[in-house]
Amino acid sequence: MLRIRNLSKSFNKGTENQVDIFTNFNLTIEKNKCTAIIGPNGCGKSTLLNLISGTFKADDGQILLNDKDISNLTEEKRALFIGRVHQDPSMGVSPTLTILENMSLADKKGEGFSLRRLVNKDRIPKYVELLKDLDLGLENKLNTQVKYLSGGQRQSLSLLMATMKFPDLLLLDEHTAALDPKTSHVVMMKTKELIEKYKMTTIFISHNMRDAIQYSDRVIMLDQGQVILDKASKELTEEELMDIYRRKLDEHLLH
Amino acid sequence: MKLLLTSVEQGLIFGILAMGVFITYKILDMADLSVEGTFPFGAFLFAKFISLGINPILSTLLACLFGSLAGLLTTLLFTQLKIRPILAGILTMTILYSVNLKINGRSNIPLFDYDSVFDLGSTLLVLIIIALLVKVLLDLFLKTETGYLLIATGDNEALVKSLGENCNKYKLIGLMIANGLVALSGALMAQHQGFVDITMGASIIVVALASIIIGDTIKKKSSLLKSTTRVIIGAIIYKIIGGIAIDLGLNPDDLKAVNAFIVIAFIAYNNVALDLFKFNGKGGGVKNVTNTQPVQELQQRY
Numbered sequence: 001m002l003r004i005r006n007l008s009k010s011f012n013k014g015t016e017n018q019v020d021i022f023t024n025f026n027l028t029i030e031k032n033k034c035t036a037i038i039g040p041n042g043c044g045k046s047t048l049l050n051l052i053s054g055t056f057k058a059d060d061g062q063i064l065l066n067d068k069d070i071s072n073l074t075e076e077k078r079a080l081f082i083g084r085v086h087q088d089p090s091m092g093v094s095p096t097l098t099i100l101e102n103m104s105l106a107d108k109k110g111e112g113f114s115l116r117r118l119v120n121k122d123r124i125p126k127y128v129e130l131l132k133d134l135d136l137g138l139e140n141k142l143n144t145q146v147k148y149l150s151g152g153q154r155q156s157l158s159l160l161m162a163t164m165k166f167p168d169l170l171l172l173d174e175h176t177a178a179l180d181p182k183t184s185h186v187v188m189m190k191t192k193e194l195i196e197k198y199k200m201t202t203i204f205i206s207h208n209m210r211d212a213i214q215y216s217d218r219v220i221m222l223d224q225g226q227v228i229l230d231k232a233s234k235e236l237t238e239e240e241l242m243d244i245y246r247r248k249l250d251e252h253l254l255h
Numbered sequence: 256m257k258l259l260l261t262s263v264e265q266g267l268i269f270g271i272l273a274m275g276v277f278i279t280y281k282i283l284d285m286a287d288l289s290v291e292g293t294f295p296f297g298a299f300l301f302a303k304f305i306s307l308g309i310n311p312i313l314s315t316l317l318a319c320l321f322g323s324l325a326g327l328l329t330t331l332l333f334t335q336l337k338i339r340p341i342l343a344g345i346l347t348m349t350i351l352y353s354v355n356l357k358i359n360g361r362s363n364i365p366l367f368d369y370d371s372v373f374d375l376g377s378t379l380l381v382l383i384i385i386a387l388l389v390k391v392l393l394d395l396f397l398k399t400e401t402g403y404l405l406i407a408t409g410d411n412e413a414l415v416k417s418l419g420e421n422c423n424k425y426k427l428i429g430l431m432i433a434n435g436l437v438a439l440s441g442a443l444m445a446q447h448q449g450f451v452d453i454t455m456g457a458s459i460i461v462v463a464l465a466s467i468i469i470g471d472t473i474k475k476k477s478s479l480l481k482s483t484t485r486v487i488i489g490a491i492i493y494k495i496i497g498g499i500a501i502d503l504g505l506n507p508d509d510l511k512a513v514n515a516f517i518v519i520a521f522i523a524y525n526n527v528a529l530d531l532f533k534f535n536g537k538g539g540g541v542k543n544v545t546n547t548q549p550v551q552e553l554q555q556r557y
Contacts, residue, residue: 080419092417094410097403105403109418113400162417 002029002052002169002201007061021047022225025061029169034195035200036047036216036233038209038241040249043222045205048137049171052203053077066168080110083167085175093159095147099138099157102146103127106161126144130160135188153184156190163194172204176211188215209241223248260379262498266491267382268443269462271389271488274471275436276463278393281482283429288460289342290437292351293325293439295456297438297446304358305369306359315372315442322438325351326430334423348456355453362453371446382472385443389436390483396432405429437463461514466490468521493517 007025023137050056131139176184221229279287297318332343350477409423470489
């Protein structure tokens with residue numbers, strides 16, 4: 001379970017360009033559930049993810065993951081129990097390394113890196129099994145450099161690498177936004193399968209209302225650093241969600 | 256024949272230098288200019304240790320070890336003080352200029368009266384053994400967990416962070432190994448030419464880059480030829496070209512400019528000329544697609 005208590009974050013503090021993104025923000029994300037966060041640009045979605053992952057440091061407040069205060073840990077330390085897939089498919093992989101080498105790196109996460117040989121041949125059947133689950137034929141390309149893969153293939157591999165060690169929390173930062181609709185659908189299906197199979201606590205940011213309802217258990221809408229909607233996905237329809245979203249956008253245009 | 260032999264010998268020495276620069280320029284994707292100071296630093300350190308009566312092998316190893324500290328200084332400047340890497344390298348190089356003059360209190364030291372590692376056997380054989388040893392050790396290191404994280408740091412820092420590791424640690428390791436190898440190369444050069452001089456590092460980065468770039472051009476598509484091997488071959492070819500040019504009457508004063516032109520020519524060939532030659536007048540469109548594999552894969556999938 002992730003608990004965010006009285007979180008505050010401002011940018012350009014003390015200058016005339018100060019922007020207060022969050023002020024005393026509170027949120028609880030249930031364990032083993034997938035929570036979608038939606039909202040217009042600038043509502044604080046990505047900032048929230050960056051505050052949770054430690055990319056940004058909060059000005060004030062606490063972030064508790066499974067009752068452990070992680071607020072003062074560095075991004076690298078938090079990465080040991082938080083997995084993240086970024087919007088840009090090249091962010092989660094090392095392009096000059098092969099699929100096998102990338103997976104071997106992800107497999108060593110949390111165990112410390114020493115002067116032992118990285119690629120362990122005994123682990124290859126395990127990687128092949130995981131890649132087969134993706135159903136993209138990547139299991140036959142273990143020795144292919146990742147730079148030769150398509151965006152969808154790279155993103156699927158990033159997802160696999162981020163979830164390989166079963167993180168306590170998985171952050172999906174619009175991870176299908178850079179893909180074409182068909183590939184996006186394939187990657188979303190794989191994501192859903194993985195999350196359900198391993199019951200991963202997930203926060204999933206999206207601009208796509210249909211995806212938000214279809215692939216999550218709960219939908220939260222943010223606006224100007226405030227939760228303006230918090231409902232179980234099954235109680236929501238896409239039209240209802242679009243309606244609220246449109247109203248909010250209109251409000252912004254009027255003000 | 257004498258010219259060829261000297262070129263190959265110096266090529267092997269510069270091959271070690273180029274392997275060091277390869278780590279920063281190719282793997283970490285940064286221009287570490289501190290090597291201009293580290294190369295003579297290695298030479299001056301060797302001169303100091305050998306004059307203190309330490310045997311040549313140990314003196315060479317100590318020069319390599321202390322040389323790696325230049326990498327530590329550069330890394331501290333850009334990771335802790337947030338100075339841009341290129342400026343951090345220039346600052347280290349500038350500091351080392353004064354340090355080099357201070358080590359022995361002189362700017363030029365003849366070494367003819369002292370023993371050298373080349374007394375162990377034929378100069379060529381000794382250099383081949385040292386260059387191969389460095390190459391094999393570097394290849395082995397790059398296959399380790401730490402080695403792969405060094406590659407990943409140059410490739411994508413976000414990935415290294417997501418693995419719970421600090422990128423600065425790997426930059427430090429990379430720069431220390433790189434500067435250690437450059438100092439080793441400087442120490443070997445001092446023994447090979449029989450003297451140490453404060454100017455011996457000037458524009459040495461161009462020599463290293465030329466070796467890397469020429470190495471890259473050899474049998475581009477061969478995956479069997481390891482990068483480290485390419486770098487050594489590149490350095491040897493580079494020295495042979497330079498040797499022939501001087502033999503044909505090139506004024507040694509013009510050598511530095513010629514060096515730079517060689518680098519420009521090879522980079523231009525890789526970046527511009529290859530594309531020009533490849534252009535076959537065809538436009539875009541399905542008819543001109545030569546790589547049909549992705550399409551076939553898509554067709555199979557849907």
